[in-house]
């Protein structure tokens with residue numbers, strides 16, 4: 001079992017998991033596969049079958065992120081994840097945020113970073129890489145995403161699990177929790193974060209991809225969504241900050257298709273259809289166009305012990 005996976009619990013009976021034939025099993029005999037591509041499948045037969053992003057969407061995401069267009073977001077997340085509870089500056093590189101009481105997690109004093117709806121684990125790999133004592137756990141339901149996440153970084157393990165249910169991890173087991181443009185589950189986030197732990201939540205800003213909204217038929221950011229998020233955070237977390245990160249990206253036709261495909265419209269339209277639609281806004285001389293990328297990063301902390 002990958003060291004990061006040792007924190008996981010049986011999704012049926014919540015007992016610890018140990019290596020078994022072809023996968024892992026709990027003391028009560030519930031067994032789960034480690035897929036050939038390296039991720040642990042903790043989805044049970046009873047679970048609703050949500051498939052997540054398709055292979056084409058995940059390839060597009062991998063290509064687009066690989067070009068570095070969202071590098072400022074990844075860098076800012078890594079920086080925010082280094083801040084100490086209460087906003088103090090980062091301590092020395094070897095310090096662990098985990099206390100002795102965290103031994104129940106089965107991963108020793110390592111700092112555990114969990115990304116839910118992790119996709120290719122692009123952001124998670126960078127956050128984990130920032131400190132040598134960090135382990136990362138990428139959770140998603142998309143097979144294509146999990147295959148990439150499992151090899152995103154040597155200290156990142158990948159697990160198939162639906163964000164909507166109860167998560168197969170013990171209370172207060174996670175030091176840093178990331179949710180970037182992914183479904184969220186605030187009650188579980190609150191249960192899993194240890195005292196002093198940090199939640200980093202990224203949602204689209206109001207002007208995100210504004211130039212493409214009409215041609216791709218993207219829905220605008222509903223103002224009610226922000227209020228709902230504020231309400232979900234309030235009462236659960238002690239200290240909250242919110243910051244905007246906006247960049248203008250100059251993109252060619254291929255990059256625009258990738259960017260479109262990796263979003264929700266990728267569930268309804270393929271590359272050929274999107275290329276056709278984008279032809280309506282792209283200058284014919286092949287010079288590309290400017291597109292606004294806009295993120296809101298919410299940082300929330302659990303009350304320390």
Ligand SMILES: C[S@@+](CC[C@H](N)C(=O)[O-])C[C@H]1O[C@@H](n2cnc3c(N)ncnc32)[C@H](O)[C@@H]1O
Pocket residue numbers: 050051052053061116117118119120121122123139140141142145161162163164179180181182183262263
């Ligand atoms: C917009 S992508 C974001 C991926 C990654 N966080 C990033 O920023 O590159 C959303 C991800 O959430 C996953 N997802 C969708 N529904 C899910 C669910 N119910 N449980 C777990 N993951 C889910 C998708 O498969 C997809 O990889």
Ligand SMILES: [Zn+2]
Pocket residue numbers: 010011012013014015026027028029030
């Ligand atoms: Zn079990």
